[in-house]
Structures are given as C-alpha cells and as structure tokens.
Amino acid sequence: MSRESIKADLCIIGAGAAGLVTAAGAAMLGRKVVLFEAGEMGGDCLNFGCVPSKAILSAAHAAHSVRTAAKLGVKAGEPQIDFAAVMDHVRASLAAIEPNDSQARFEGLGVHVIREWAHFTSPDTVESDSANVKAKRFVIASGTRARIPSIPGLSDIPYLTNESIWQLDTLPAHLFILGAGPIGCELGQAFARLGSKVTIVEAGKALGAFEPEHVDVLRVALAADGVRLIEGTGVERFSGQAGALTAHLAGGEMITASHLLIAAGREPVTGTLGLEAAGIEADARGIVCDDKLRTANRRVYAAGDIAGKGALTHLAGWHGSVILRNLYYGLPTRQSSSPIPGCVYTSPGLAQIGLTESRAREQHGDKVSVTSWPFADNDRAIAEGDTAGSIKLVLGKGGKLLGVHVAGARADDIAALAAVTMARGGTVRDLTSPVLAYPTRGEAIKRAAGKHFEPVVFGPFAKAWAGLLSALH
Ligand SMILES: Cc1cc2nc3c(=O)[nH]c(=O)nc-3n(C[C@H](O)[C@H](O)[C@H](O)COP(=O)(O)OP(=O)(O)OC[C@H]3O[C@@H](n4cnc5c(N)ncnc54)[C@H](O)[C@@H]3O)c2cc1C
C-alpha cells in the first residue's frame, strides 16, 4: 500500500490527555502537527476512566444521600435504582465532554489527525497504514491499560476491566473486584451504593500511597456501604463460568460472584510502537525518559501515563505543558517541578499532595512536624451531618509544606487550596494568612495551620506582650 509522505514539526502518538494538550498547544503556536490515534479520541480519561467513573459515582452518591437523608429529618426510604438510566447518565456525561477532545475540534486547530496505529520505522520516522511521517520532534503518549495478573484460571473465565465495565446493561448481583487501588475503591463504592453486593480482595493494603489513618476513614465508610474489603490476601486461582465465578483465596476461602472486575494496576502500551527502530528503551513502568521527558532518542519525548511517572490526567496534561515549554517557549522545565495532587472520589474522598508523613520522615528526619484538624470540629461539616475525616499538614524545616492530606467530603476541592500554596513553595504560614469564608470545609486547613502556631501565638511571651500593650492603652 502506498503511504502519504508527510513532513511535520511534531508527530504525536496517542490522543489521550497528554497527546491532546501537546497537540493543541503546538498547533496554536503555528507548528505543523500530526496526531495518531488508533482508538477513541480522548483516550482512557474520557472513554474508560475519569469521566465514566465520576459519572457513576455521582449516581451512587445520590443514592447514598437518599438512603441516609433520614439522619437530617428527611424520610425518603430506599432509593429505586434504574441502572439503565444510570448508564444513560454515564454516556451523556461522555457525550457532553467529547466535543472538547474530538477529531473535528483538533482539525479545526490545524492538527492533522490520523485514526490509525502508528509505529517508528527509524529514529525520525513514524508510519501507519496510510501515512509516513518525518518530523523534527515526536511525542509518545500511548498510555496504559489494565494489567491482568497471571492467576491460574483467570484466562478461562469472563472478566471486566475499566474498558468493558461501561458496557454493562444490568447491575451485577455480586461484583468481585481484584485490587483496592483508586479504581477498585471508587468502583467498589459506586456499585455497592447502586445495590450490588461488592467484595474487594487486595494483596497488600488498600490505597497504599495514601495516609494510613485517612484510608481508615474510607474503610469505615466502605464497610457501612456493605463493601467487604479483604486485605493482605491474594487469589490463588479462579474457576467457574459466566454468572458464577469463584475466587479461591490464599487463606482457603472461596467466594463466588456474578461478575469479576480486574483493577490490579496498569501496564504501559508499548508493544505496537516499534521502539527499537527509534533507539528508545522501555521498562515495566513505561518509556525510559528524563525529568524533561526526553528519551534516549533526543527527538522523542514521552508524556502521560507512558512516561512512567504516575497515572493521572492532570499529570498527563502537565507533561504536555512541560514539552511545549521546553520545545517552543525555550523555558527549561522539569516535570518534577510541580507537586501533583492525587484524589480518590469516594465518599469520604481522599486527597493528597506531596509527601506522606512516613515518606517525609524518611527524607527529612526529625525536621518533620505534623499538624491536623478534624472535620468533627468544623462547623460546616457538623451542619451537614458529615464529620468523617480530617486535614493533615506535613511540615519540614521552616514550616515548609511537604505534604497536605485530606479525608472527608469535598477533599478534592479543599486540596486545591493547598496545591496553589505548594506550587509556590509555600509554608504553613501561607495557609494562616488568607481570610476564608465561614462556614466552609476549607477553613479546616487554616485551623490545622493555625494550630501549628498556637504555642507561640498564645504562649507566655505573647501573653506578657498583650498584657503590656493593654496596660499602655
Ligand atoms: C477507571 C479509571 C479512572 C480514572 N480516574 C481518574 C481520575 O479521576 N483523575 C485522574 O487524574 N486520572 C484518572 N485516571 C487516570 C487517567 O485516565 C490517565 O492518567 C489518563 O487517561 C492518561 O492519559 P494519557 O494521555 O497518558 O493516555 P491515554 O488516555 O491512555 O491515551 C493514550 C491513547 O493512545 C492511543 N494509542 C496507544 N498506542 C497507539 C499507537 N501505537 N498508535 C496510535 N494510537 C495509540 C490509545 O488508543 C489511547 O487512546 C483514571 C483511570 C482509570 C482507568
């Protein structure tokens, strides 16, 4: 087959968050951009990840509000779940956001979009069925997919992943989830609140990257939702057939469920890329690249999940910005130069930026201190009848903010306040100075920061000084 020969400034493989941000920015700077996408425009986040999972969680949280409204004096009874309508809401959410990521929008920006698999054939050439692209620079933004562990029997039975679960048209009677990371916990709570029986089996600890006491707050909520979370146990083998799938746990217990979701981590999508032809290395995390996202082939950058530096949409977008800054603004920028928040959109939610307390102590020793504030002592949380969780600040030398952690309702939005402060290299003092509206959950961050200064602000010296000033007035 003859291929169209194209010369470009920038050739991007993958139209997920990383590829799209890079493509849009470069095109808006007048660069000639070619963008390859073999699957859906928008990648995982729009089609199989953030958007559908947050949409189904919204329905689940609504069901929970109805179920628990009686505690506020509103008696509604058990909610009626119309699962088909819930999935309609999920699809409508995707459809509403889809134009932002669409081929038409990117073509409107001047990007040459090719909906085919692409691979390197030489250090400066990428090829697909219909095109041969020579470019000055390349960005690999090919993302990750669900990692399927090699457990005996698994390949013989039907299982769901984050891609296929959105095809369900009836609510699973019993959803068995392998893995209690963000995907397992979010979808576990969502399906439980919509009426499925849910069992999650986790080989290690649930949400191992988050503050342990904050994960405890979520464990309590999941248990109240009816989720059975089994930690520190693997599955030795699977057996059964569609509708009756049995997990044989390491401890000997057997659990039979109607559906199985594999949420046991991600693996990089590198197999189709022809990396060898371009002199690029990959390992189990993704494409090997430096802090400016450059690979061993200086023409080629990696961005997003495939860069092996974390799997979050806002990180993927940031990677796009880093590449644009370095390539087209001449602003040397490292991807590690900005703290990256991570949130789990369960209820209570979890949010964190920077180091956990234990990581901070490993890195900064006895210079680390911690201050916190519980939502049980936050007027808004009390008024809402939802006081679970707390805010914890991990501080280094001079009160520098090393980590901010939130468990509780709207943890994600509260963390935004900390993200702004930390991005400017802020200290705990910066969190005490702004006047925040009352009554808001965000005030808890200021109270936690204020608590740190209490021994000084209301200490013996301050008391003596106040006494002196008041005697003079
Ligand atoms: C269930 C779930 C929920 C999530 N929720 C959140 C969340 O709430 N917040 C958050 O920040 N993150 C979330 N994430 C993570 C987020 O989805 C990813 O970090 C993000 O999608 C990564 O974007 P990306 O551009 O690196 O890759 P992707 O979105 O995976 O896009 C890569 C694209 O490259 C294409 N591609 C691959 N190889 C080729 C090739 N050779 N030729 C042509 N095209 C190719 C693929 O088809 C794909 O469309 C979630 C993920 C999942 C699975």
Ligand SMILES: NC(=O)c1ccc[n+]([C@@H]2O[C@H](COP(=O)([O-])OP(=O)(O)OC[C@H]3O[C@@H](n4cnc5c(N)ncnc54)[C@H](O)[C@@H]3O)[C@@H](O)[C@H]2O)c1
């Ligand atoms: N709210 C969000 O921002 C959000 C939501 C979902 C996903 N994501 C992103 O997607 C990534 C992938 O999510 P994930 O939850 O699949 O991955 P993960 O790697 O975070 O968690 C997977 C969990 O599965 C466990 N596990 C692995 N193999 C197992 C086995 N054989 N048996 C039992 N347990 C096993 C691991 O110990 C781990 O706790 C996340 O790291 C995150 O970056 C983000």
